[in-house]
Amino acid sequence: MRKLMLISLGFAVMSSALLSLTGCVVVAPRPHYVARVWVPGYWAPTGVWVSGHWHG
Helix, strand or coil: CHHHHHHHHHHHHHHHHHHHCCCCCCCCCCCCCCCCEEECCEECCCCCEECCEEEC
C-alpha cells in the first residue's frame, strides 16, 4: 500500500510539473474587439491624484 501511495504521489508531482511548464495559451482577439488596458491610478507631477481608468 505504501508503494502505491509513493507512486501516486510521484505521478502527481510529475504531472503538476509538466502542466506548469506548458505556459499560457494566447488567443488572438476577435476582429471587431477593441483592445483596452487598465491604467492604474497615480500621482500627477502637480500633486493631484489621477484615478485609474480604462484606456483604449
